[in-house]
Amino acid sequence: MTDTNPPRPARLDVRPVKRPIWQRFSLVWLAPVLALAVSLGAAWKNYADRGTLIVISFENAAGVAAGETLIKYRDVTVGKVETVEFAPGLGDVLVHARIDKDVAPYLDDDAEFWVVRPDVSVRGITGLDTVLSGVYIQGNWDTEADVAQFEFTGLERPTLTLAGQDGTRIILRATDGSTVSAGAPVLHKGIEVGYLETPELNFDGSEVIVAAFIESPYDRRITTSTRFWDTSGFSVSFGAGGVSLNVNSLASLIEGGVAFDTVVSGGATIDDGHLFSIFNNEQSARESLFTDPDAELLHVAVLFEESVSGLTVGSEVRFQGIRVGEVSEISAIVVGEGDTAQVRLQTVLAIEPARLGMPAGSTNDDAIALLSDFVSRGLRARMVTGNILSGSLMIQLAEIEDALPAIMTRAVGPYPVIPTTDSQISDVAATAEGVLARINALPVEELMDGAIDLMDSLERLANDDSTRQAPQSLVALLDESRALIANDDLQNVPADLRAVIAELDSIVARANELDIVGDIDGVVASAAQTVASIQTATQNLPQITANIEALTAKANALELEALVASAGSTLDSIDALIASDDTMDLPGTVNGALDEMRVFLAEVREGGAIENVNAVLASANEAAQAVEEAVAGLPELSARANSLVAQTQAVIESYGERSRFNAETMATLRDIQSAADALTALARTIQRNPSSLLTGR
Amino acid sequence: MQVFDLGSTGTTAGLITARNAGLVACQRCGQVHAIGTAYCKRCEGRLQSRDTQSLQKVWAWLIAGIIAYFPANIYPMLLTNTLVEHSESTIIGGAVDLMHHGAIGIALIVLFASVVIPIGKFGAIIYLALSVQSKSARNPHERHKAYELVEFIGRWSMIDVFVVAILSAMVQLNTVATINPGIAALSFALSVIFTMLSAQSFDSRLIWDADKP
Numbered sequence: 059m060t061d062t063n064p065p066r067p068a069r070l071d072v073r074p075v076k077r078p079i080w081q082r083f084s085l086v087w088l089a090p091v092l093a094l095a096v097s098l099g100a101a102w103k104n105y106a107d108r109g110t111l112i113v114i115s116f117e118n119a120a121g122v123a124a125g126e127t128l129i130k131y132r133d134v135t136v137g138k139v140e141t142v143e144f145a146p147g148l149g150d151v152l153v154h155a156r157i158d159k160d161v162a163p164y165l166d167d168d169a170e171f172w173v174v175r176p177d178v179s180v181r182g183i184t185g186l187d188t189v190l191s192g193v194y195i196q197g198n199w200d201t202e203a204d205v206a207q208f209e210f211t212g213l214e215r216p217t218l219t220l221a222g223q224d225g226t227r228i229i230l231r232a233t234d235g236s237t238v239s240a241g242a243p244v245l246h247k248g249i250e251v252g253y254l255e256t257p258e259l260n261f262d263g264s265e266v267i268v269a270a271f272i273e274s275p276y277d278r279r280i281t282t283s284t285r286f287w288d289t290s291g292f293s294v295s296f297g298a299g300g301v302s303l304n305v306n307s308l309a310s311l312i313e314g315g316v317a318f319d320t321v322v323s324g325g326a327t328i329d330d331g332h333l334f335s336i337f338n339n340e341q342s343a344r345e346s347l348f349t350d351p352d353a354e355l356l357h358v359a360v361l362f363e364e365s366v367s368g369l370t371v372g373s374e375v376r377f378q379g380i381r382v383g384e385v386s387e388i389s390a391i392v393v394g395e396g397d398t399a400q401v402r403l404q405t406v407l408a409i410e411p412a413r414l415g416m417p418a419g420s421t422n423d424d425a426i427a428l429l430s431d432f433v434s435r436g437l438r439a440r441m442v443t444g445n446i447l448s449g450s451l452m453i454q455l456a457e458i459e460d461a462l463p464a465i466m467t468r469a470v471g472p473y474p475v476i477p478t479t480d481s482q483i484s485d486v487a488a489t490a491e492g493v494l495a496r497i498n499a500l501p502v503e504e505l506m507d508g509a510i511d512l513m514d515s516l517e518r519l520a521n522d523d524s525t526r527q528a529p530q531s532l533v534a535l536l537d538e539s540r541a542l543i544a545n546d547d548l549q550n551v552p553a554d555l556r557a558v559i560a561e562l563d564s565i566v567a568r569a570n571e572l573d574i575v576g577d578i579d580g581v582v583a584s585a586a587q588t589v590a591s592i593q594t595a596t597q598n599l600p601q602i603t604a605n606i607e608a609l610t611a612k613a614n615a616l617e618l619e620a621l622v623a624s625a626g627s628t629l630d631s632i633d634a635l636i637a638s639d640d641t642m643d644l645p646g647t648v649n650g651a652l653d654e655m656r657v658f659l660a661e662v663r664e665g666g667a668i669e670n671v672n673a674v675l676a677s678a679n680e681a682a683q684a685v686e687e688a689v690a691g692l693p694e695l696s697a698r699a700n701s702l703v704a705q706t707q708a709v710i711e712s713y714g715e716r717s718r719f720n721a722e723t724m725a726t727l728r729d730i731q732s733a734a735d736a737l738t739a740l741a742r743t744i745q746r747n748p749s750s751l752l753t754g755r
Numbered sequence: 756m757q758v759f760d761l762g763s764t765g766t767t768a769g770l771i772t773a774r775n776a777g778l779v780a781c782q783r784c785g786q787v788h789a790i791g792t793a794y795c796k797r798c799e800g801r802l803q804s805r806d807t808q809s810l811q812k813v814w815a816w817l818i819a820g821i822i823a824y825f826p827a828n829i830y831p832m833l834l835t836n837t838l839v840e841h842s843e844s845t846i847i848g849g850a851v852d853l854m855h856h857g858a859i860g861i862a863l864i865v866l867f868a869s870v871v872i873p874i875g876k877f878g879a880i881i882y883l884a885l886s887v888q889s890k891s892a893r894n895p896h897e898r899h900k901a902y903e904l905v906e907f908i909g910r911w912s913m914i915d916v917f918v919v920a921i922l923s924a925m926v927q928l929n930t931v932a933t934i935n936p937g938i939a940a941l942s943f944a945l946s947v948i949f950t951m952l953s954a955q956s957f958d959s960r961l962i963w964d965a966d967k968p
Contacts, residue, residue, distance in 0.1 A: 082807075082808070082811075083811070084808040084811040084812055084815065086808075086811065086812040086815040086816060086956070087811065087815045088815075089815055089816060089819040089949065089952075090815050090816070090817075090818035090819035090822060090949075092819070093818075093819040093822040093823055093945070093949070094818075094819075094822050097822050097823070097825065097826060100826070126840075126841075190838050190839050191839075191840070191841075192840070
C-alpha cells in the first residue's frame, strides 16, 4: 500500500443555515413575557381597583395616621387614609382617603364621618378596641346612591343615629340644657326606647333644642298628645306618706334623660322633626295634657316695689286659684327719668291664654284685651306665699274689692304691665316663732301642780267624813223642812188672817155705828202692842234672808272643796233656822196676836169706844204700814229662795239624778217653792190691798 | 503528540481550541467526541460545541428576574400583625426601620443580601452577556471569575426568603402576633430563581471564544 493521498472532495463548507427567527427564538422568552404580563396585569388591576379618593376635613384629627387609619362603614373596612395635610390657612386638617370603588357611589351629601376614639361614659365604654389598634374613621351614610360627593366635613362627635336605622327623629325643646346631654336615654315606661342627640341653643338663645331618636317600633307610641318630661336627677317629695325618693336610673341620674307617655288617645301621628316641649316633671307634663304646650305664651310684666326674694323663674302664676302660667323672667328695671327714677323689679309672667278660658284660636291681643278688662275691674297682681316651708313665693292674680282704679299700661318695657297690690307673704320664721313662743309660755308646770292639788283636794274631800255625811244631813234637814211646811198651823195662817180681817171688818163696821171713843186709849195701847208683836214676829224673816244670802254668796263662790262643806253648814243653818224656836213660834205668835186682836175687838165691841175711832184708825193705819213694810221683804225673800233652790238643785243634780237623796231633795225644794209661792201670794194680796187688814174688805 | 500550553491564556499564540481541533466535549461526563456527534456515546448526553441559544436564555431569564424584582421592592415583604398594630414592611423600609432602631449591622446585612447582591448580579450578568455579544476579548479571566461568583452567590440570595418563611412559620400566635409573607417575598424568590436560571443559562465557553489564538 502506498501512502498516497487519495483524492478527496473539497472541504465542505459547513455553515449553519440561518434559521428563521421564530426557529431561533427560544421558548425561554416566554418566562420574561409571562413575568411582565403578570406584573403589568397586577399593576393594572391594582390601579383599576384603586379606591375613589375623597377628602374629609376635620378640626381635630388626633390619632389619624396616613396609610394606616382605616375607614369603616358598619365596622367593615371600606377604605384607608392615604395622606393627612392641613387645609390652606391651617384651619382644618384634610384627610385624603381611598374608599372602595363599590362603596364610593353611596357617599352622597348625607354621608358623615367621624373619628372613633375610646369613650368612657355612664352608659358604657365604646371604642375600646381603638386603644390598641389606633383610631379609625367611621362613616355613616344611607343605602341610597345619590349624587356622589368627594369632599366631606368630619363630625367632632359621633352621630348617634346610624343611617338606615328604623325609627323617628323628633325635636325636643327645653328651657335648660343641663338636664339633657348627648346620648341620654329616652324612656317610655322605664324602658329605654331612644336617646338624645347633641343639644344646641336655638337661634335666639332662649331655648335648648335637642333632637331625639326614638327607635322603631316604639316611635309608634308618639302622637301629638304625647308629653315629654325630664327624668334627670332624683326627686324628693314630702307628703303624708313620708319622704319619697325617686331615682329613675343611674344613667339618667348623671346624664339626664327624658321620658314620655301618651295618656290621652286620639293624637295624630307625627312625622320626623315634630317639635315637643320637655316638661320639668311628670306631673306638670300630665297637667299640660289639656292645653297646647306649644301654644304661644302671653307675656305680661309686673313691677314690684318690694323684694321679690323667694320668687324664681318658674314660680307659678295663679288666677282665681288656677295655674295659668309661670314666671319667665325676673329683672330690675329703671322706671322714670331724672330725679324720679326708681328701680323696680320687673317680673315677666308667661301666661297661657287657653288657661284664662280663651277659646282656641284667640290671639295674644285678645288675651291682653281680656286682662285689661279684668284690671279695670280690680284685677291686681300680688305675691303670695307658695310654700310656707321653703318660703317660695308665687304670683297671684286676684280681684281686689276696693282697689284704686288702674289700667294696664305699656309704659315700661316691651310688655304690658299689670298693676300690683300688697303682697300676702307669711313669714314662716315669724309664724313659727310666735307659735313656739306661745307654747313656751304655757304654764305647763303650774297646770300640772294645780291638777295634782285638785286631785289631792278631791281625794281628801271624798274621804272626808263630813262629805259622806252631807247627804244624810240634807235628808234630815229636808225632812224637817217638809214637816215644818206641812204644819197645819202655818198653813192656817192665811185663813186665820182672813178671819181676823173679816172680824176687823165687822168691828170697824160696828165701830162706825157705836160710840167707842171712851175706851180709845186702851185700844190704842193694845193696838200698838199688837203691832209690835207682829213686828217682832216678822223681824225673823230678814234674818233668814241674810242667811240665805250668805249661802247664795258662798254658792256663787263655788269652790269645790268648800262647796260641800258650805252646803252642809248652810243646811245646818237652815236646819237650825227651821228648828229654832222663833220660827216654830212664828205661827203660834201670829195666832196669839190674832187672838189678842180678837179679844181686843171683842172688848171694843163690848166697850163701844166709837168716840175714839179716829185715833184708832190712825194707829191702825200706822200698824198697817208697818205690816206692809215687813211684808215688802217677802218677794225678795221668795226670789232668793228660788235662786237658792235652783243652785241647790244644780248642786244636787251632781249627786245623781235618780238617787233617793235627789228625789227627796227635789220634793223638799218643790215644797219650799210652793211655800214661798204661798208667801208671795199672801204678800201680794196684802200689798195690793193693805187696808183690807183694817177694813176687812 | 502536541503539548498544549494550558498554563497560558489570552491571546496565546498557537493555542488550539477543541472546536478548532474538530472535537467536542460532553459537558456531563467530559468524553471527547468528534464534532458533529449529536449524543455522547458514554452518557448519552447531548453534545453541543456551543449553546447557540445561551444568550437568548440569559437575557430572557434576566429580564424576567428584573421584572420580578420591582414588586419585590414595592410590595411589603412582611405583614406583621400584633395586638397593638398592623405593619407592613418592604425590604428597604424594613432596613431603614432597622437603622432607625440602631441595628445598623443587621440593616446593612439586609441591604446587602436583598439589594446589593441582586442588583450586582443583574449588573454582572448584563456585563457578561454584553461582552460576549460584542466578542470582547478583554479580561476573560476576570469575567469568568465573575461568572463563577454569580453562580455561587445566587443561591444565597434566597436567604431573605428563608428568613421570611421561618418567621412566618414561627410567629403564628393568633391575635397576639402574626407574621405573614407579603407579595414581595414571592416576587423576590421568583427574581432570585430567574436570576439563577439566567446565570446557569450562560455558556461560559463563550467568554473564551473571543480569545483569538
